[in-house]
Amino acid sequence: MKRTLLLVAVLSASQAALAAGSADKGKTAFAKHGCWQCHGFAGQGGVAGPKLAPDPMPLEAMSAFVRNTRGGMPPYQKAILSDADLADIHAYLQSLPKARDYKSIPLLNP
Numbered sequence: 001m002k003r004t005l006l007l008v009a010v011l012s013a014s015q016a017a018l019a020a021g022s023a024d025k026g027k028t029a030f031a032k033h034g035c036w037q038c039h040g041f042a043g044q045g046g047v048a049g050p051k052l053a054p055d056p057m058p059l060e061a062m063s064a065f066v067r068n069t070r071g072g073m074p075p076y077q078k079a080i081l082s083d084a085d086l087a088d089i090h091a092y093l094q095s096l097p098k099a100r101d102y103k104s105i106p107l108l109n110p
């Protein structure tokens, strides 16, 4: 019972920490933490990392991935990348516009 209560407390604390972030600050954090080196400045994907935007995965999933990845991407612990910075990065990726439908661009439709 005690353990369940502790788990509930930990879960609600981590949910509170994953509050929505600021896209402006996220742009800076995305640059500062070097995410752009592998994912491109607009999260468009690059030589080393996959596309992250537009339409990023939900913040909870992104947090779980970034904290625990053991693949081609190094994991970022909270001491290096805070929950607040991660939420800001997520807000930045979410703020990036989708590409226009090519049919709406006259030059591409001669």
Ligand code: HEC
Pocket (backbone or CB within 6 Å): 030, 033, 034, 035, 036, 037, 038, 039, 048, 049, 050, 051, 052, 062, 065, 066, 069, 070, 071, 072, 073, 074, 076, 081, 089
């Ligand atoms: C050294 C290169 C590198 C850096 C720096 C890097 N990533 Fe990655 N990232 C990768 C690679 C490679 C993958 C694919 C790894 C895999 O699937 O195991 C990935 C995958 C991801 C994914 C999962 C994408 C998906 O669709 O599955 C997210 C989210 C992500 N990165 C976010 C970030 C964030 C946020 C930062 C900065 C804090 C960052 N990455 C920094 C290389 C990098």
